[in-house]
Amino acid sequence: MRRQKRDRLERAHHNGYQAGLMGRSKEMCPYNNANAKSEWLGGWREAMTDRSMGLFK
Secondary structure (H helix, E strand, O other): OOOOOOHHHHHHHHHHHHHHHOOHHHHHHHOHHHHHHHHHHHHHHHHEEEEEEOOOO
């Protein structure tokens, strides 16, 4: 049985998290869709929190 592709919103969250870990600005969000943009920003905020706690450099 084939594996299903990851959900688009899950992917947006993951991409936002990766962008946050790399220190990118939240203005660099590539999404125009409100739901995807919200997920991306949520991932970005989560990454920034993790960075500020010292989990990543």
